[in-house]
Amino acid sequence: MADENNNEAEEHVEPEELDAERAEAAREELGDETIVEMLRQMVLIRRFEEHAGRSYQRRKIKGFCHLYSGQEGIAVGSLQAAEDDDYIVGHYRDHGHALAAGMDPEVVMAELFGKKTGCAGGKGGSMHLYDVERNFMGGWGIVGGQVPLGGGLAFALNYRGDEAVAIAYLGDGAIHQGVVHETFNMAKVWGLPLVTIIENNQYGMGTAVERVSSTTKLEKKGASHQIEGEAVDGQDVFEVYDAVKQARQRAIEEGEPTLLHLRTYRYYGHSMTDPATYRGKDEVQKQRDLRDPIVRLRNWLVEEDILSQDEIDEIDDEAEQTVKEAIEFADESDFPDRSALTSNVYVDWPAEID
Numbered sequence: 072m073a074d075e076n077n078n079e080a081e082e083h084v085e086p087e088e089l090d091a092e093r094a095e096a097a098r099e100e101l102g103d104e105t106i107v108e109m110l111r112q113m114v115l116i117r118r119f120e121e122h123a124g125r126s127y128q129r130r131k132i133k134g135f136c137h138l139y140s141g142q143e144g145i146a147v148g149s150l151q152a153a154e155d156d157d158y159i160v161g162h163y164r165d166h167g168h169a170l171a172a173g174m175d176p177e178v179v180m181a182e183l184f185g186k187k188t189g190c191a192g193g194k195g196g197s198m199h200l201y202d203v204e205r206n207f208m209g210g211w212g213i214v215g216g217q218v219p220l221g222g223g224l225a226f227a228l229n230y231r232g233d234e235a236v237a238i239a240y241l242g243d244g245a246i247h248q249g250v251v252h253e254t255f256n257m258a259k260v261w262g263l264p265l266v267t268i269i270e271n272n273q274y275g276m277g278t279a280v281e282r283v284s285s286t287t288k289l290e291k292k293g294a295s296h297q298i299e300g301e302a303v304d305g306q307d308v309f310e311v312y313d314a315v316k317q318a319r320q321r322a323i324e325e326g327e328p329t330l331l332h333l334r335t336y337r338y339y340g341h342s343m344t345d346p347a348t349y350r351g352k353d354e355v356q357k358q359r360d361l362r363d364p365i366v367r368l369r370n371w372l373v374e375e376d377i378l379s380q381d382e383i384d385e386i387d388d389e390a391e392q393t394v395k396e397a398i399e400f401a402d403e404s405d406f407p408d409r410s411a412l413t414s415n416v417y418v419d420w421p422a423e424i425d
């Protein structure tokens with residue numbers, strides 16, 4: 072007999088579908104292979120973060136560590152729209168951007184483990200990933216501090232006359248920092264090719280965005296500087312891709328900076344030491360069930376007969392294997408030598424200046 076209190080059937084929810092028209096247009100433009108590669112990257116980031124979390128609990132990773140799970144569609148969608156000469160600069164929740172930018176998972180994991188084989192020789196750690204060859208300019212721990220760096224990079228591109236943009240990522244908490252607004256003003260006045268991406272994961276540490284912001288329409292935060300803003304579903308990888316591509320074009324063709332407000336969600340606590348008591352488990356579960364960027368892309372790929380369930384499982388297994396190898400590499404690598412304490416602290420004074 073049906074039990075009134077048993078609403079299990081009602082609780083079963085279908086994830087939101089990706090915008091069909093946009094997905095079809097992306098398919099035309101990018102092709103199936105590239106889209107499958109985007110899924111691969113998102114899954115790799117998800118598995119990487121799961122293992123990073125476990126390694127932290129095993130005390131293999133120490134210090135600060137902020138996981139990106141739930142936000143993968145942003146790093147992957149936005150960097151798919153970026154070109155090789157673009158500069159990328161971001162916040163401390165940077166593992167996903169580093170991997171989406173093409174950094175080797177072994178080198179990234181080794182940096183998290185503090186090993187000398189890491190991208191910053193083990194001296195930067197989780198918050199300070201860096202890869203100059205890929206124009207990935209970090210990984211920064213000062214909230215909002217990366218935005219003026221993005222402005223400086225955009226200035227350099229403009230000055231040199233390069234056809235490229237600087238993409239700066241920041242959180243919903245960081246948008247209120249003074250330096251962000253100083254940068255917006257200069258970017259507009261000087262016509263800098265700066266694409267600023269707010270990753271609104273709904274919280275700044277334990278504080279919900281609506282408690283600290285004069286408006287939750289964060290795309291309006293550049294309005295007083297006459298900066299074009301756009302709200303984007305950060306859990307739809309194609310919508311992210313489109314928005315960044317257009318913003319890039321506007322920056323290059325019209326010298327107009329853009330502020331994109333991407334709504335997303337983080338699944339774990341702010342950092343590894345945050346038990347996340349400020350939100351209910353049901354809230355997190357609802358986001359996972361309804362809006363997960365990986366599930367939504369997978370469902371679309373299966374629906375369109377681009378991938379079978381077996382192929383999707385294979386992608387998962389491959390990512391798991393890649394991350395396990397990265398863990399092994401990091402574990403077996405050495406810690407930096409004692410002499411590394413004083414290296415790379417100051418730049419060498421260029422001879423031509425003397």
Ligand SMILES: Cc1ncc(C[n+]2csc(CCOP(=O)(O)OP(=O)(O)O)c2C)c(N)n1
Nearest residue numbers: 164212213214242243244245272274275276
């Ligand atoms: C200038 C500065 N103030 C405060 C902090 C401490 N702090 C670290 S993360 C954080 C919250 C930032 O939240 P948000 O910008 O939404 O990014 P998220 O962690 O959600 O990705 C704060 C206040 C800091 N690192 N730098």
Ligand SMILES: [Mg+2]
Nearest residue numbers: 242243274275
């Ligand atoms: Mg946030």
